[in-house]
Amino acid sequence: MSRSSELARPADHYDSDGEAPVGPRLGPIGWLRFAWRQLTSMRTALLLLLLLAIAAVPGSLVPQRSSDPNGVSQYRIDHPDLFPVIDALQGFDVYTSVWFSSIYLLLFVSLIGCVLPRTAHHWRALRARPPRTPARLQRMEHHTVADADGSAEEVLERAEGVLRRARYRTERYGGSISAERGYLRETGNLVFHASLVGILFAVAVGGSIGYSGQKIVVEGEPFVNYVAGYDSFTRGRLVTDGSLDPYRITLDELDVVYERDNPNAVGQAIDYTASVSVRQPGEDESQPARIKVNEPLRIDGTDVYLLGNGYAPRLTVRSPDGDVVFSGAVPFLPQDAFLFSTGIVKVPDGLEEQLGMIGLLYPTPVTLPSGALASGFPDLDDPLLSFNVYEGDLGLDDGVPTSVYTLDTEDLTQIAGRGTDVDSVDLRLGETIDLPDGLGTITLDGISRYASLEIHSDPARGWVLVFAILVLAGLLTSLFVPRRRMWVKATEEDGRVRVELAGLARGDDPGLGTAVQELAETVTGGRSATTT
Amino acid sequence: MTETLDGISVVLLYAAMGLYAVAFIAFTLDLARRGAARTAVESGAERIAAARAAGAAGAAGAASRPGILATLERPAPFGPERNRESPSLRVAVVLTVVGWLLHLGATVLRGVAGARVPWANMYEFAMTGTLLITAVFLGLLLRRDLRFLGAGITGLVVLMLGVATVGFRVDVVPLPPALQSYWLVLHVLVAILGTAFFTIGFALSVVQLLQARRDADPTSRLRLPAAVPDAGALENAAYRVVIVGFIFWTFTLIAGAIWAEHAWGRYWGWDTKEVWTFIIWVVFAGYIHARATRGWRGSRSAWLAIVGYSAVLFNFGIVNVFFKGLHAYSGL
Numbered sequence: 069m070s071r072s073s074e075l076a077r078p079a080d081h082y083d084s085d086g087e088a089p090v091g092p093r094l095g096p097i098g099w100l101r102f103a104w105r106q107l108t109s110m111r112t113a114l115l116l117l118l119l120l121a122i123a124a125v126p127g128s129l130v131p132q133r134s135s136d137p138n139g140v141s142q143y144r145i146d147h148p149d150l151f152p153v154i155d156a157l158q159g160f161d162v163y164t165s166v167w168f169s170s171i172y173l174l175l176f177v178s179l180i181g182c183v184l185p186r187t188a189h190h191w192r193a194l195r196a197r198p199p200r201t202p203a204r205l206q207r208m209e210h211h212t213v214a215d216a217d218g219s220a221e222e223v224l225e226r227a228e229g230v231l232r233r234a235r236y237r238t239e240r241y242g243g244s245i246s247a248e249r250g251y252l253r254e255t256g257n258l259v260f261h262a263s264l265v266g267i268l269f270a271v272a273v274g275g276s277i278g279y280s281g282q283k284i285v286v287e288g289e290p291f292v293n294y295v296a297g298y299d300s301f302t303r304g305r306l307v308t309d310g311s312l313d314p315y316r317i318t319l320d321e322l323d324v325v326y327e328r329d330n331p332n333a334v335g336q337a338i339d340y341t342a343s344v345s346v347r348q349p350g351e352d353e354s355q356p357a358r359i360k361v362n363e364p365l366r367i368d369g370t371d372v373y374l375l376g377n378g379y380a381p382r383l384t385v386r387s388p389d390g391d392v393v394f395s396g397a398v399p400f401l402p403q404d405a406f407l408f409s410t411g412i413v414k415v416p417d418g419l420e421e422q423l424g425m426i427g428l429l430y431p432t433p434v435t436l437p438s439g440a441l442a443s444g445f446p447d448l449d450d451p452l453l454s455f456n457v458y459e460g461d462l463g464l465d466d467g468v469p470t471s472v473y474t475l476d477t478e479d480l481t482q483i484a485g486r487g488t489d490v491d492s493v494d495l496r497l498g499e500t501i502d503l504p505d506g507l508g509t510i511t512l513d514g515i516s517r518y519a520s521l522e523i524h525s526d527p528a529r530g531w532v533l534v535f536a537i538l539v540l541a542g543l544l545t546s547l548f549v550p551r552r553r554m555w556v557k558a559t560e561e562d563g564r565v566r567v568e569l570a571g572l573a574r575g576d577d578p579g580l581g582t583a584v585q586e587l588a589e590t591v592t593g594g595r596s597a598t599t600t
Numbered sequence: 601m602t603e604t605l606d607g608i609s610v611v612l613l614y615a616a617m618g619l620y621a622v623a624f625i626a627f628t629l630d631l632a633r634r635g636a637a638r639t640a641v642e643s644g645a646e647r648i649a650a651a652r653a654a655g656a657a658g659a660a661g662a663a664s665r666p667g668i669l670a671t672l673e674r675p676a677p678f679g680p681e682r683n684r685e686s687p688s689l690r691v692a693v694v695l696t697v698v699g700w701l702l703h704l705g706a707t708v709l710r711g712v713a714g715a716r717v718p719w720a721n722m723y724e725f726a727m728t729g730t731l732l733i734t735a736v737f738l739g740l741l742l743r744r745d746l747r748f749l750g751a752g753i754t755g756l757v758v759l760m761l762g763v764a765t766v767g768f769r770v771d772v773v774p775l776p777p778a779l780q781s782y783w784l785v786l787h788v789l790v791a792i793l794g795t796a797f798f799t800i801g802f803a804l805s806v807v808q809l810l811q812a813r814r815d816a817d818p819t820s821r822l823r824l825p826a827a828v829p830d831a832g833a834l835e836n837a838a839y840r841v842v843i844v845g846f847i848f849w850t851f852t853l854i855a856g857a858i859w860a861e862h863a864w865g866r867y868w869g870w871d872t873k874e875v876w877t878f879i880i881w882v883v884f885a886g887y888i889h890a891r892a893t894r895g896w897r898g899s900r901s902a903w904l905a906i907v908g909y910s911a912v913l914f915n916f917g918i919v920n921v922f923f924k925g926l927h928a929y930s931g932l
């Protein structure tokens with residue numbers, strides 16, 4: 069970098085006059101310097117960028133634990149041989165894997181190493197004078213000679229005025245003006261790269277001070293925001309149990325609107341609205357509120373999202389003596405667009421045997437031509453709930469956690485439903501039916517909807533947005549503000565003024581030639597100029 | 601009503617495809633004719649042009665410092681002298697414009713039929729996407745003569761519309777709640793715009809590579825019409841189009857993150873569609889860097905533009921249809 073207002077660029081930047089990094093000098097310092105120069109070169113940045121793009125691909129081919137945990141479980145079942153290999157390579161956690169992380173961390177080290185010196189340099193350049201006018205302007209890429217009336221001084225003054233108004237920084241060197249503009253281009257570029265670092269930081273900070281959790285809430289039931297209240301919960305390293313604000317949300321009603329007219333879309337959901345009451349800790353009064361898809365509810369720095377819905381039949385199981393041994397709403401998981409759903413009921417205590425039931429819910433039952441049952445519409449229209457019943461050991465006492473959505477039938481004997489001689493237990497709304505083997509009775513008291521809520525807290529989110537906007541702003545200025553130099557030289561010859569103009573672009577600048585021409589015309593008063 | 605409007609939209613779309621197809625033939629005829637003319641006798645105009653180009657190259661060479669590959673000469677306005685224009689070229693442009701108007705009608709009617717923006721599933725995305733590709737192409741024609749790209753662009757558009765009508769066509773259905781957001785309007789529209797600019801950049805890069813190959817081997821039997829600018833000018837043009845696409849893409853990425861935050865509660869989750877949007881962004885960032893790296897300007901960076909565009913097509917045609925993820929909006 070010979071002149072102070074030159075741009076600082078990695079040595080292998082096409083517009084840099086530095087030498088490409090050469091072989092290392094002897095000694096550890098030489099080696100270090102060599103390695104650093106390599107790491108912060110344009111070529112390394114480019115290769116790391118391409119590597120990053122390639123490294124991101126596998127995560128879209130194989131299910132990821134972060135976004136699709138069920139897919140990962142399914143993968144283990146479908147590809148038992150491949151699974152351990154991919155798992156060992158962190159293929160199910162690509163974006164937090166050692167190899168992916170090392171690529172982007174190296175890239176960011178390279179970025180910082182590249183941007184810091186350039187920032188210092190740009191800071192100096194901002195206050196430096198435009199460089200001395202080159203001796204031979206005709207060697208510049210855009211060059212024009214023209215004649216003008218008056219004195220050389222007048223021409224130069226006029227040129228200076230025009231350039232200043234076009235926001236050039238100008239400097240007189242004898243009979244010539246040197247002018248430069250577009251420092252914003254470099255500023256934009258630096259802001260862009262620095263903001264990328266900002267995003268990385270904000271995301272990292274957000275990851276360690278934020279949390280998120282899911283909870284299925286049945287109509288009429290409350291949810292309290294504390295760690296054990298969630299069905300699943302993940303949190304950053306710095307989140308303690310006390311970090312959660314224990315507000316209470318009660319789902320009063322989940323209203324779903326289905327398309328009924330458009331023959332191509334009958335049964336498609338077109339609106340979900342969850343009406344809730346929110347009670348802040350320490351307050352007695354609840355406030356009504358509303359959650360919709362795309363319209364989360366913001367409470368105390370957290371956001372509550374409506375992510376899913378389904379049906380939860382309200383069931384009561386009684387022993388032969390009439391004692392209630394099970395009572396409650398059981399969320400069923402939807403299996404198709406018309407909300408045919410399945411669910412599990414487990415009755416561990418109070419009956420002669422432990423009881424397990426696999427339930428099939430048809431919100432609007434229809435019989436297919438094959439004779440099989442299906443649901444013909446997602447709303448409830450004389451719904452049917454059909455149970456396959458098992459008795460035996462539910463496996464709840466082994467201390468191994470079991471999911472409420474699966475029934476391990478290994479130690480159970482099926483006593484009713486498909487595959488046995490006994491008909492399945494079929495219930496309509498309000499009905500009570502005897503369980504097989506005189507075990508007791510079961511009643512379908514009603515069917516409620518449930519909402520699957522997701523609660524998020526990410527205090528650094530705003531910063532991510534700020535940096536993202538800076539990225540965009542930096543990009544716009546750095547790609548579209550032209551950085552250029554202009555020189556105007558005036559010499560008096562035989563009573564005329566010979567004006568020589570030249571322009572030099574730093575970076576892509578399609579408009580430079582026109583700018584030189586226009587300057588020539590204004591300075592000489594429209595006299596025809598000859599371009600070389 | 602909905603179905604009637606959609607029916608008219610389909611008819612208009614087929615008509616537009618027909619016109620584009622004829623335009624494609626006319627563009628191709630023009631290329632073939634001028635390619636042949638070039639190898640026959642060099643016209644006077646061409647000889648002058650060649651001499652001027654040689655002179656300019658000399659001057660540029662003198663000004664350049666070692667290692668600079670940039671075309672330092674301001675690129676001459678693209679295109680042949682007006683009087684050498686073949687009639688089939690003019691016919692081709694007119695056909696493209698008329699086809700585009702029908703295409704516009706088809707797209708607007710589809711939107712009216714659904715009472716919403718016409719880019720909510722793959723069929724509509726393809727329809728609006730090709731509309732904007734053609735619009736950007738025709739718009740750029742006002743500024744510079746890129747008609748040598750006509751065959752490539754109309755060919756691509758007909759192909760895409762063919763695939764869309766055969767493979768992706770779905771009836772008008774209401775929007776699912778997740779898509780009922782003004783971010784659908786903004787995020788997807790800007791994504792389509794970015795795609796349109798990348799398409800033109802891709803086409804320019806392909807021609808650039810052909811041109812570079814011809815330059816490297818004078819005995820090559822590859823014939824490109826004289827109207828096609830030299831590889832350096834093509835590279836500059838491609839770059840300018842791609843950076844516009846890149847800005848749109850950056851905006852798409854940010855807007856997508858904001859929308860994801862509204863709808864799913866997180867701004868980034870490495871969902872398959874997010875992964876590919878990211879990959880495309882990084883590849884084009886690589887392209888921009890390559891253009892600034894010694895030894896990577898020219899053909900190598902052109903290849904990156906092509907790789908990036910392939911990723912765009914992959915993201916649309918393959919990821920939407922075959923990959924599992926939250927962005928299941930293909931409507932298939």
Ligand code: HEM
Pocket residue numbers: 077078081108109110113117175176178179180182183256257258260261264542543546547575885888889892
């Ligand atoms: C996360 C990694 C990076 C990304 C996504 C990225 C992206 C970009 C983009 C989009 C541009 C063009 C817009 C502008 O000029 O502001 C650019 C330009 C530039 N980048 Fe990066 N960059 C990265 C890392 C780096 C690194 C590590 C270096 C240093 C070796 C670097 C050096 C430069 C330079 C010198 C330019 C200006 C190019 C020119 O003169 O046209 N970048 N970068």
